[in-house]
Amino acid sequence: MTDVPARRIALLGGGFSTDDDGLLDDWMLSHARGSRPRVCFVPTAAGDAPGYAEKFLDAFGARDCEPSVLSLFRRESGDAALRDHLLAQDVVYVGGGNTANLLAVWRVHGVDRLLREAYGRGTLLCGISAGANCWAEGSHTDSFGPLTHLPDGLGLLPGSVCPHYDSEPGRRDSYRAAVAGGALPAGWAVEDGVGALFTDGRLDEAVTRVPGARLFRVRAGQGGEPVERALECRRLAV
Template identity: 55%
Template sequence: MRGTIVALGGGGFSMSDDGSSAIDDHIVELTGKAQPKVCFVPTASGDADGYAARFEEAFSGRARTSVLSLFCHEPWGYTDPNMLLDQDVVYVGGGSTANLLAVWRLHGLPDLLRQAAGNGTVLAGISAGMNCWFEGSSTDSFGPLSPLPDGLGFIPGSACPHYLGEPDRREKYQRWVATGALGDGYAVDEYAAIVWRDGALAEAVAEQSGRPVFRVERTGDDAVEHEVDVRTLVR
């Protein structure tokens, strides 16, 4: 597909003590605008009020912020999702990947997001907000970590966020790729992200040194990691 997607395995404002983030800075820079319109979509967290407020605080002064609440939470209420077509960045929060996908489909977001990306909107997201763009992913939406082969497919293959940061992520993701439960894909550590542009991997970036990104592929009955070059961002 046409467009730019920044998929964070972890990091960003939601994992920063003070809301600062070199990856978030990079997302803003990708728009090429001094005061871009940035919309936060916290569907995966059930539109957690504190999460949205933290986003607004983190992006205050460098972006014109908005929140798309599909659960009609105040003070945002319900806004027509077509507003996504007028954004420079759509930033998707973490939480339940399965719930996010179900709610988005009911409200028609997949088609709107594909159209927005084609028109130049940068799509970004962390954790569930990473998973959603792929064909499949590793998720704890059902309690224990499980494979979910039901993503939007904007990026081919599968995704695994928090790759080295959470117990069992690495082992289970490799097992699912090895057995074919998930397709070949990308495993991204905390504080790292991949930038996908016009149907291909453009680069991998990190806001801390030593945060790896892997391409994980099925080879026979095994899964093999291929480390991707990562550029460390400087604030």
């Protein structure tokens, strides 16, 4: 009987693009399969910005892993090579930017289907901001300018996601209102500095590199008001 691999998603409230200590990325890598994991960075949400990719390669080239970057705006490989590359990865790390554009470009190139297949095979999926939003059924985003709800995503993580819960004005109130009003399903609000690991859609672990930063579960109450519950996060040591 073949063992079914654990399906894991990590939401990151930071990482190489924002933090100097590397704690969240090290924590994420500790959950990757293999002693020298293959890590593919996907900067689609930022339009494949070269500086973003270079920063990833600098950060992960210094770690005990095999880093690579998937560019879709300057794509050079055919469908078979794209599939082979993504399915060979132990980690797919999605960068921040525009969530709506990210999802649209992925669908044009069939990356959404490949990521579903990789997830089912045990590849750890993770990301920051738009790279956290994309895995859920819906998210809170500024993809269209003003903060709003986006009832769209890959749906691999049940519910919704809101990044930057504590650091961007209006995020908390807007997300709470979207969930309370039914525009988004109940979900997870991630403060900057927090990491949350889910296995088969269930929360396994929550950590933080910032004292006092928290992960929140947000749902609609019986009276139509938002109900917010703070979850304990283990402090990562420097």
